[in-house]
Amino acid sequence: MKYAPLLLLVTVAVLIALPWLVSGSMLNAAVQMLISALFAMAFGLLCGQAGMLSFGHAAYFGVGAFAAVHAMNAFGGEGLLPTPLLPLVGGASGLVSGLLAGYFSTKRTGVYFAMITLALAELLHALAPHLKTVFGGEAGVSSFRMPAWGIGFGSLNDVYFLTLVWTLVSIGLLYLFSKTPLGRLALGLRENAHRLRFLGYNTHALGTLIFAISAMFAGIAGALQSMNIEAANYVVLESHISTAVVLNSFIGGVRVFLGPAIGGAVMTFFGHVSSDLTRVWLLYQGIIFVLVMMFLPRGIVGELVERIRNPSGEGLARTISTLLARLASLAIAAFGAVFLIEFLQRVLSPEYRAGVTEGNWPDIALFSYDWAPLSVLPWAFGLGLFGFGIALVIMVNRRVAARKEAQA
Amino acid sequence: MGFQKFARGTAAMALVLGAATAAQAEPLKIALVETLSGPQASTGLLYRDAVKYQLSKINEAGGFGGAPIELLEFDNQGGPVGAADRVRAAISEGADIILQGSSSAVAGQVTEDVRKYNLRNAGNEVLYVNLGGEAMELTGAKCHYYHFRTTPNAAIRVNTIMDGMQEAGVLGERIYAMNQNYSWGIDVQDNTVEAAGRLGVEVVETTLHDVNKIQDFSPYVQRIQAADADTVITGNWSNDLLLLMKATSGAGLDVRFGTAFLDQPGNIGNAGAVAEGHFLSTTFNPEVNPEESAVFMEDYKAFTGHYPSYVEPTAVFGMMLLGEALKSVEPTEDGLNAADLAVALENARVETPMGPVYIRAEDHQIVQSMIVQEVSRDAKYKSDDTEFGFVPIKVIAAEDAEQPVQDSCKMKRPG
Numbered sequence: 101m102k103y104a105p106l107l108l109l110v111t112v113a114v115l116i117a118l119p120w121l122v123s124g125s126m127l128n129a130a131v132q133m134l135i136s137a138l139f140a141m142a143f144g145l146l147c148g149q150a151g152m153l154s155f156g157h158a159a160y161f162g163v164g165a166f167a168a169v170h171a172m173n174a175f176g177g178e179g180l181l182p183t184p185l186l187p188l189v190g191g192a193s194g195l196v197s198g199l200l201a202g203y204f205s206t207k208r209t210g211v212y213f214a215m216i217t218l219a220l221a222e223l224l225h226a227l228a229p230h231l232k233t234v235f236g237g238e239a240g241v242s243s244f245r246m247p248a249w250g251i252g253f254g255s256l257n258d259v260y261f262l263t264l265v266w267t268l269v270s271i272g273l274l275y276l277f278s279k280t281p282l283g284r285l286a287l288g289l290r291e292n293a294h295r296l297r298f299l300g301y302n303t304h305a306l307g308t309l310i311f312a313i314s315a316m317f318a319g320i321a322g323a324l325q326s327m328n329i330e331a332a333n334y335v336v337l338e339s340h341i342s343t344a345v346v347l348n349s350f351i352g353g354v355r356v357f358l359g360p361a362i363g364g365a366v367m368t369f370f371g372h373v374s375s376d377l378t379r380v381w382l383l384y385q386g387i388i389f390v391l392v393m394m395f396l397p398r399g400i401v402g403e404l405v406e407r408i409r410n411p412s413g414e415g416l417a418r419t420i421s422t423l424l425a426r427l428a429s430l431a432i433a434a435f436g437a438v439f440l441i442e443f444l445q446r447v448l449s450p451e452y453r454a455g456v457t458e459g460n461w462p463d464i465a466l467f468s469y470d471w472a473p474l475s476v477l478p479w480a481f482g483l484g485l486f487g488f489g490i491a492l493v494i495m496v497n498r499r500v501a502a503r504k505e506a507q508a
Numbered sequence: 509m510g511f512q513k514f515a516r517g518t519a520a521m522a523l524v525l526g527a528a529t530a531a532q533a534e535p536l537k538i539a540l541v542e543t544l545s546g547p548q549a550s551t552g553l554l555y556r557d558a559v560k561y562q563l564s565k566i567n568e569a570g571g572f573g574g575a576p577i578e579l580l581e582f583d584n585q586g587g588p589v590g591a592a593d594r595v596r597a598a599i600s601e602g603a604d605i606i607l608q609g610s611s612s613a614v615a616g617q618v619t620e621d622v623r624k625y626n627l628r629n630a631g632n633e634v635l636y637v638n639l640g641g642e643a644m645e646l647t648g649a650k651c652h653y654y655h656f657r658t659t660p661n662a663a664i665r666v667n668t669i670m671d672g673m674q675e676a677g678v679l680g681e682r683i684y685a686m687n688q689n690y691s692w693g694i695d696v697q698d699n700t701v702e703a704a705g706r707l708g709v710e711v712v713e714t715t716l717h718d719v720n721k722i723q724d725f726s727p728y729v730q731r732i733q734a735a736d737a738d739t740v741i742t743g744n745w746s747n748d749l750l751l752l753m754k755a756t757s758g759a760g761l762d763v764r765f766g767t768a769f770l771d772q773p774g775n776i777g778n779a780g781a782v783a784e785g786h787f788l789s790t791t792f793n794p795e796v797n798p799e800e801s802a803v804f805m806e807d808y809k810a811f812t813g814h815y816p817s818y819v820e821p822t823a824v825f826g827m828m829l830l831g832e833a834l835k836s837v838e839p840t841e842d843g844l845n846a847a848d849l850a851v852a853l854e855n856a857r858v859e860t861p862m863g864p865v866y867i868r869a870e871d872h873q874i875v876q877s878m879i880v881q882e883v884s885r886d887a888k889y890k891s892d893d894t895e896f897g898f899v900p901i902k903v904i905a906a907e908d909a910e911q912p913v914q915d916s917c918k919m920k921r922p923g
Contacts, residue, residue, distance in 0.1 A: 124600040128593055229690035229719060237691030238643050239616025239650060240588060244624060254628045256596070329592035331620055333613050336589070372593070375583040379545050450553075450813055 115264055119257045129372040131260050133365040134267040135325050140349045140364030141274055142317035147346075148354035149278060150310045151290025152206070153214050156221025157318055158341035163197045163224075164190030164319025165326035165336050166235065172243040172327070182248035187266050187323040194319020195312050202311030206304055209293065221342055228334035240333030243326070263324050270317055271361060277313065278357065286310050347385075351392050353399020362401050380445050384438075425496045433489025440482035442466055447473050534843045535575040536834075538563070538605045539598030541591055541618060544583040550773070551610040551819060555639055556581065557812040558820040559607055562827035564811065566834070573839030584608070588617035595621045599634055604844045605830070606636045609659070609823060612692065615641025616650065623652045626846075633846040635853075637830055639823045644695045644914065647871040651917040654846065656853055656867055658826025658874045659819075660791065662695035662768075663911040665878075666741060669766040669789035670703045672880025672902040673739065678764055678787070680738020682712045686728065686752065687743050689716035696743030696768070712737055720747055725755035732756065737763055745769040750778055757782040771818050776883065777892030783883045784896060792821030792862055793879040793900040794889050800861040805889065815889060825860045825876065829867065832856040847922060864906055871917040878909040 119127055139161055146152050164187075171189040175181040181189065205216040228235040235241070245253040252258060277283045285306055288296045297303050326332040345364070352363020367385065374381035396403045411419065446452055446464050456462070463470040464478075471478035540559055543552035560579065567576040580603055582594035591614045598606060608618050615638050622636040638646060638657045642665070647657055660668075673679040685700040687693030697714050704711045712735040715728060722728075729752075732740060740763050744752060753765060765786040770776070776783055794801040794815075808816045808824070816824065833852035837844065857866040863877040880902040887897025 125597040128596050128600075132589075132593060226718070226721070232691060232694075237645070238612045239641075239645050239691070240613060242616070242620040242650075325589065329589060329617065329621070330624060331588065331592070331617055333588045333617065335587050335613055338587075371585065375545060375585055375590075376581070379549075379583075381583075382545055451557075453813060 112268065115268075119260055124256060127256055127260055129369055131256070131263050131328055132372065133368045134263045135321050135328065136345075136348060136364035136368045137361035138267045138270055138324070138364075139318055139321035139345055140352065140360035141271055141358075142314050142321060143345045143349050144354055144357075144360030145274060145277070145286070145317070146311060146314035147349060148356075148360065149283070149290065150286040150307070150314075152209070152307065152311070153346075154205075154217040154311075154314075154342075155214050155339075155346065156201075156217035156219075156342050157314075157345050158337055158339065159201070159221040159224045160194045160198055160315035160318040161322035161325075161341065161345075162228075162332075162334070162337040163315075164194045164322030165332040166241065166322075167193035167319070168323030169241050169243045169326045169330075169332040170234075172245070172330075173241075176246050178246065178248065183245055183253050183327075184248060184251075184262060186327055187320045190319040190321075190323020190326075191316045192319070194322070195316035197319075198312035198315025199308060202308040202315065206307030206311055218339075218342075221337065221339065225334070225337040225339070228337055235334045236332070238333075240331050242331040245327060245330055259328055263328065266320060266324055270320055271358075274317065275357065282306075282309070347389050350399060351389060353402025353405075355398065356402045356405050359399050359401040363399060366400070378442060378445070379449075380441060383441065422496065422500055426493060429489050429492030429496060431489070432492065433486050436482050436485030436487070436489055439466070440479075440486065443471065443473075443478050443482060534602070535578050536572040536605075536839075536844050537578045537580055537601065537603045538607060539580040539582055539595075539601070539603035540607045541582045541584050541594045541598060541614075542608060543586045543610050543614070544581065546586045548586045548610065551640075554773075554818060554820050555607075555609040555823050557814075558816070558823035559639075559827060561808055561811045562824045562831065566827070566831040569831070572834050572837075572844065577834075584614055586611075586614075588613055591617045592621055595625075599625060602843075604634055604846055605849070606634060607639055608636070609638065609640025609819060612641040612643035612646065615646055616643065619646060619650055619652070619655045622654055626654055633850075635846040635849055637826060639826050640819050643691055645691070645916070647873045648914040648916040651871050651914075651919050653872075653919055653921055654850060656850075656872045656874075658829060658867075659822050660876075660878065660909075661873065661911075662692065662743065663699050664909055665743070665768040665789055666696055666699035667703050667911055668878035668904045668909050669768070669787060669880055670700070670707060670709075670741065671908070672789060672878075672904060673764070673766055673787055674707050674709075676880070676901045678739070679707070679709060679766075680764075681709050682735070682737045682739070683709055684732050684735055684737035684740045684763070685711055685714040685742070686732070686740050687714075687716055688719040688745075688748055690719055693719075693743050696741070700741045717748075722748065722751065725752045726759065728752065729755045729759045729761060732763060733759065733761055739764045739766055741766045743768050745772060750775060753779055753782050753786065769818075770883065771891070771898065773818055774892060776894055776896050780894060780896070784885070786883050787880060787901070788883070788898060789878050789880045789904075790822070791825060791876055791878060792816070793881050793898055795887070796879055796900050796903055797861045798888075804861050817891065821862075825858075825862070825865050826874065828858045828860060829853065829856055829865055829874070832858045862903075866906075868910070868913070870913045871919065873913075875906045875910045877906045878904045880904065 118130055143157050146154055168186050168190040171181055171186055201220050205213055208216060247253055289303060289306060293303050348364040348367045349360035351367060353359030374384060398406055443466055461473050463472050540556060542555050543549055563577060563579055571577045580598060580601060582598055584591035584594050595606060595618055606618060606622060608615060619636055622634055626633040633654055635654045638655060640659045642659055642661045644662050670679060683704050685697045687697045693716055701711050742765060749767060756763060767788050770786060770788040771790060794805050805815050833849060833856040836852045837848045853867050854869045857864055865876040868875050879900050881898040881900050883896050884899045885895050887899045890897040
């Protein structure tokens, strides 16, 4: 891993140069990606490092979001809390709410812990619509980013850099935290809480503290989001936000340090791009999650790190060629599957069925060709590609297995 | 098929015409930022159908500045965060008008985003046509010059249904206000109490209950029974409406419901005979002005595959108004000037099959006639393939349906 610092420097340089490299829409996606990366990192601290699976992290994200939007309105971006420092409010409110919630929830572990976090989040979610002065009712609380420190904060670029700085600093702090004795104890809590208690540590206080720190960073992420969209609405407390962060973190790999961040960024980007391309992007998202959990249980980044740490002993060239062969065959299978799903979706869509009359099924345009739904061609094409891709994957796997056996 | 061919032909012709004049004007881009995927997509897709339908009419009539109008579709993923993101994307792709309808939470975000964008980009404004967000504050505390609401709101819904039921002699003396405990339900409740005072009937009890969480409404039905109510006025939608009506019918209670969203697809199919005799106030009924309505119904069905229902007629009427306003705007060198369109929208007036429709300049709320209707077996057009449909009881003319401008609306007009 001696290239890690270099890789990190390149990534940061690319992130800084991003506004000059991509379009406005993509920069917009980048802001969202950074926010969900930070949120996933906050979750990763709790779930990956300390082994506490929270199903209610949207609560702390939401608390941060509302705190920031109210602070934005109260201070007008001046005085004690100029615009760039507003995420501090989100962090502070996240920390306080995390201390309270953590005190109760970390009294239990495992499933019971998850249930308590879920219950606390639902409590807030159910309460929010009733408190119109705090949560603003159905139309939400809105605000306006005011100029501060000579920066306008009107343009997307300013927002991007604000988000970037806060995200990088927060992730850096999380990294440093993981190196402190307290951060090391978090791992102990995950691996064997009983032994930790025998050693004389107060595991409840420890759990509460880690919970609160995780909630603090979730609050910062929430604050960044409400600064980005200049509003907060109680739908941010909905349970699907909590679920999304769990899925994202596990797809990225919850036990490796940057895994959740990359998972969050990748899945946000996926949603950004695919939701305008297809109506069934949620299905694809679900399929990706299932496949990652089935075949890469360590997550995408986790698997990558594992491969680099424990090379297969086949030499670099061979490993890369096997990897490429697998990716290529998977791409073929994926294309076949996507084709089938998209075609089926178009055939079943109400607009298409509106155009169908007695025995007359108009052609469907897909991937710049017209396909007749009653002919066997499109179905055979999709199924054939899918089957071919899967067959290729199996073949590659068999070869690798045969080689390993020959070596053994 | 005839209509489709015709539509295709005109579309092709419009394209040719558009290509010829492309050198003069950029085509106008309209962005639909709607919920197109996920659990709330069904309503979003209805808005999409309605917008596409009426936009095809506008383009058949020549589009804008001689070029067909382009529709950009964006999926707001069901929430304000996605909507904020898509509004930015829409503006950066050159959209001058944003359309949205299926949620007041999203509407609240979009209207604020548009307001702030316009503040920061004076001279280059965009305009938001709110096809369906009914929360009062959108034309109240959150009202601004570039927001136009083309759907009724809580005040209009409640006042028209109570007026209509009163005139039909079915309102009774004792009213029960049963609503969901969030801003919409509270708006409906407040307006019910006010309207009851005006009509000289008594609100015997008001109840606010949890939103979409209650499975068993029988305790609430007992309270209706104990209050000896004649009519229940409710803003409930979806399950909260269905389960409430079913529980009431199950208890053998003889009360009428005055509702705002009974026509949501699936409601009548699900409730069946339970819905019979309940009332609804909305912007359209095909049995009013039957000749023109029938043409609209059939034309819409030919285009989308189903009769217009629920939010679709309202959205189509809103789009008609937008089309009318666009007719009187001259394109400038960089396309549409939103400030000109805003003025044109304030002055536009169209005749829909239900009567005249126009925007009120004070708060940009649409003024249109409302049709109070009853669920009945005698309806000409049935809902959800059941034997029930809606028969009009009373048409409330636009000027009578109009409700006062809210004091909280402080609209800053340019200049």
